[in-house]
Amino acid sequence: MITNDNKINITINDKKICCNVGDKIIDVADDNGIEIPRFCYHKKLSTAASCRMCLVEIEGAPKLMPSCATQASDNMVVQTKSDKVVASQKAVMEFLLINHPLDCPICDQGGECSLQDNAFSYGKTDSIFKEDKLVNLSSDIGPLVATNFNRCIMCTRCVRFGEEISGHRELGGIGRANTIEISTYINKNVDSELSGNIIDLCPVGSLTSKPSQFQARAWEVIKKPAIMPFDCLGSNANLHIKNNKIIRVLPRENNDINEMWLSDRDRFGFLGQYSQDRLSNPIIKKDKSWHNTSWGDSLAKMAEKLKQAKSSNIGCLIGGNSSNEEIFLLSKIIRSFGCNNIDYRLLQKDFSDNTKQKNTNWLGLDLKQLEQCDSVIHVCSNLRKDVPMLNHRVFTAYKNGAKISSISNRLYDFNYPLVEQIGCKPSNTIFELKAILKEILKIKPQKIAINLDDIVSTKEHKNIALQLSTAQKSVVMLGIQAKLLPDYTAIKTLCDLISQASNSIFAIVPEYANSLGAKLYGAIPYYSDNLGKNSEQILKSNLDVLILYNFDSEYDINSDKIQKAASLAKFVIVINPYSSQIWQEYADLILPLATTFESSGSMVNCCNTLQKYQQNIKPYKYSQEGWRILLTLADKLSLDSFKYKSVPEIQNDLTDIQQKIILNNDTNNKDIKKIGIKNNVDDFEVINEFAIYQNHPMVRRSLALQKTNDAASYNKLIISLVDAKLLGIKRDEKISITTNNIDHTKIITSVQQSDSIPDSCIFLPNGAKYATINNNTTIRVKESI
Amino acid sequence: MINENSKGQIDKWIAKYPKGKQRSAVIAALRIMQEQNKGFLTVELMDAVADYLSMDKIAVYEVASFYSVFETKPVAPNTISICTNISCMLSGSDDIVKYVEKKLKTKIGSNTDDNRIFLKEEEECLAGCCGAPMMQVNHKYHTNLTRDKVDKILADLK
Structure with a gap:
């Protein structure tokens, strides 16, 4: 009998x-602890019912039924261990093993293989198959996933994953019957930013991890929980560690954050941990050469320089991927001198919202709510590559019927169709x-203190306005690329006005893994009542002491400016896991910092979830955890109120602070009248971007990720087809670009002409300053603020 | 890639399905493109079909590689398919296959040396059992085959 709450009773194995x-x-x-073997069924994918391993006996049904494709009905009696079922399982196992090679000893899946487990538990010891086995050759599908299609049992989980989760199907079943094989058909890489998940999905050793190939056996590794520091979502994962070395990273299920998936960046970013340029011990510059020094001496020196400095002449820049504890302790130390010159916004150009207002900038809703919304507008966002797992939620919303549009400076490739996609010059955003906004006000008239009389709107604007206004629950999502624009504050204010006018939720995607923590725990100049210098001002100041904490000098900050600032400052202290030529040249004291995986700490993700993590591996050589360095420094400075002895003690204070702060995305509406359209200039406008595999020092050093097509696409100069014709540049022509790279050398890169970029705009490879074509024409680019 | 004539034909097929279900026309579209290209599909043609029907490219490759009517490798413009299923086999299709192979100096699944005739891979029942043994030459059925009849058909091809 079906009860009112849609509950029914069934019997499985007399239970x-x-x-x-x-x-x-x-x-x-599964929910009741009754084991049914399976290969093709996966709870997050559609049902294929093709492997026949999960057949069960149902009373009254003439044949065995696939339990993955059969719905329970009232009073159903199911047997999973009857003679008929066991005989069928044996037959299915024999069938699946017909073409499977006996290469378990050299297979990376060995020890965690569904085929091994099920053959052992449900299979038979012999086979009547005496014919020749089929051979399917492996194919190269990129630097991340190794293939061995000989082992494939055609469960098609990887194929369904492409269609249903990554949103773009790249693998398929080619051919038919006994000669069908999983393939990309043409010789190409699987380019999805979520491609690593097919390794986990594959129940056999057909798809395995390429970077960790042959490194360890499943039973040799210790699994330790970790939080991924590579984007603002903070995906949950398990590190698989052997002899104090991370072998691979696998997802840890958390339905509120990453479900059971990991982006490729989270999965393979850790490889940069073992880069050759890790700093091994503290070094100090004496008479223009570097000497090893002890931790005690170096921190005493640092304390001495800080004490000597004029409080307004101390400056501190901190990477937004640092932990809450590091941010909290460092900002507390700086502020103990009465100094507020600390900032994490290293690449931001517009600080006009730099007010005392506690503006926290977060996502504004949780991920379940995002899945349920029916309209999303991306503003300056390449969300698919910026925060892949966040984009996955928008993709889910799309599958639930949501309409999505985008306004950005490049026409990005989304994995769902867009209602409207507007590409515009940065100055036209x-x-x-x-x-x-004007179109929304036509639909929903209301009073807004902004003059829109001279604005000409088109059909596209009207469609987006309609999409927002007619939705039940809509989201205006301001992406991380906006942070790099000279008009960031104005764009943010307008997004806020659009969301107010259309009754939408205003979501801001944080640019770093711990942007929220940086704001909550003091790595901003407007944290206390006295306004300090922002990163732009710090870089322009004549400082006594400049502290540079946990970021790369080349890409995480404008390297020209940091070189100038460092050469002007009297004493430069670098605390970083990796060395750099710029640091070597301009710093006075360099301290080796442990990476996130080598430290305990916590981060706040874009949904304001505080996530704690433990030290999983020992720090490299003499490098130390950030919180230890900073506590020792506080001790050397004889500062009170640093009585912490462990990370949990610090975290007690952090929780108090987090609870006191109310998050909001409000903008400072006072400045609204200052918003204006900039005059077009003859010069090319540069489009800067946070690139998918350049956003974190460790990711930058992950060689496997740098070999992907996604990484390579950022090494090309891109101009529009019209401009290319005007300048006489051919497709894939090699041109030299002068970069602000370490030694100011010219790099050769190829040109891509594209209709994805607006006219008189130029996309330069990371770190490049300007382009010289054929050594005579120079594309002049507008100097950014 | 897709010429105007083919576009018109594909559009007719798309119109047969509900709006937004244009991918249902993929088999028809591939057949039309194979005809346009005189007997076989290329990756470029399949990509064009994928773009035209807003499908993932791999999904089109899957369909093209699944059905034996689609040739994904270059073949000669004239196609001969000899049925070898049960009725035809009982009526002597094996002999016909051997005879054709010998006469054209090629094997099932290959082109002739002058690249004029393609002998299609083992063909399943073409639903002409009442006239067994039979074969299909460029979409035309020839039934009740004998060696003499085959000679005449092949001579007409020249």
Whole structure:
């Protein structure tokens, strides 16, 4: 009998179970600890029912039924261990093993292989198959996933993953019957930013991890929980560690954050941990050469220089991927001198919202809510590559019927269709947003203190306005690329006005793994009542002491400016895991910092979830955890109120602070009248971007990720087809670009002409300053603020 | 890639399906493109079909590689398919296959040396059992085959 709450009773193996109408038998069995073997079924993917391993006997049914595709009905009696079922399981195992090679001893899946486990538990010891086995050759599908299609049992999980989760199907079943094989058909890489997940999905050793190939056996590794520091989501993962070395990273299920997936950046970013340029011990510059020194001496020296410095002449820049504890302690130390010159916004150009207002900039909703919204507008966002797992939620919303549009400076490739996609020059972004606001005000008239009379709107703007205004629950999502624009504050204010006018949620995607923590725990100049210098001002100041904490000098900050600032400052202290030529040249004291995986700490993700993590591996050589360095420094400075002895003690204070702060994305509406359209200039406008595999020092050093097509696409100079014709540049022509790279050498790169970029705009490879074509024409680019 | 004539034909097929289900026309589209290209599909043609029907490219490759009517490697413009299923086999299709192979100096699944005739891979039942043994030459059925009849058909091809 079906009860009012849609509950029914079924019996599995004489066990009476209450479940929901529509539940699949295999799910009910899983929930109740009854084991049913399976290969093709996966709870996050659609049902294929092709492997026949999960067949069960249902009373009244003439044949065995696949439990993954059969819904439970009231009073159903199911047997999973009857003679008929066991005989069928044996037959299916024999069938699946027909073409499977006996290469378990050299297979990376060995020890965690469903085929091994099920053959052992449900298979038979011999086979009547005497014919020749089929051979499927492996193919190269990129630097991340190793293939051995000989081992494939055609469960098609990887194929379904492409269609249903990554949103772009790259693998397919080619051919038919006994000669079908999983393939990309043409010789190409699997380029999805989530491609690593097919390694986990593959129940056999057909798809394995390429970077960790042959490194360890499943039973040799110790699994330790970790939080991934490579984007603002903080995906949960398990590190697999052998002899104090991370071998691989696998997802840890957390339905509130990353479900059971990991982006490739999270999965393979750790490889940069073992880069050759790790700093091994503290070094100090004496008479223009570097000497090893002890931790005690170096921190005493640092304390001495800090004490001697004029409080307003101390400056501190900190990477936004640092832990809460590091941010909290460092900002507390700086502030103990009465100094507020500390900032994490290293690449931001516009600080006009740098007010005392506690502006926290977070996502504004949790991920479940994001999945349920029915309209999303991306503003200056390449979300698919910026925060892959966040984009996965938007993709889920799309599958639930949401309409999505985008306004950005490049036409990005999303894995869902867009209602409208507007590409505009960076200086025109404000105009586009104003036009949308104007259209919304036509649909929903209301009073807004902004003059929109001279704005001309088009059909596209009207469609976006309609999409927002007619939705039940809509989101205006300001992406991380906006942070690099000279008009950031104006864009943010307009997004806020658009969301207010259309009754949408205003979501801001943080640019670093711990942007929120940096704001909550003091790595901003407006944290206390006295306004300090922001990163731009710090870089322009004549400082006594400049502290540079946990970021790369080449890409995480404008390297010209940091070189100038460092050469002007009297004493430069670098605390970083990796060395750099710029640091070597301009710093006075360099201290080796442990990476996130080598430290305990916590981070706050974009949904304001505080996530703690433990030290998983010992720090490299003499490097030390950030919180230890900073506590020792506080001790050398004889500062009170640093009585912490462990990370949990610090975290007690952090929780108090987090609870006191109310998060909001409000903008300072006072400045609204200052928003204006900039005059177009003859010069090319540069489009800067946070690139997918350049956003974190460790990711930057992960060689496997740097070999992907996604990484390579950022090494090309891109101009529009019209401009290319005007300048006489051919496709893939090699041109030299002068970069602000370490030694100011010219690098040769190829040109890509594209209609994804607006006219008179130029996308330069990371770190490049300007381009010289054929050594005579120079594309002049507008000097950014 | 897709010429105007083919576009018109594909559009007719798309119109047969509900709006937004244009991918249902993939088999028809591939057949039309194979005809346009005189007998076989290329990756470029399949990509064009994928773009035209807003499908993932791999999904088109899957369909093209699944059905034996689609040739994904270059073949000669004239195609001969000899049925070797049960009715035809009982009526002597094996002999016909051997005879054709010998006469054209090629094997099932290959082109002739002058690249004029393609002998299609083992063909399943073409639903002409009442006229067994039979074969299909460039979409035309020839039934009740004998060696003499085959000679005449092949001579006509020249």
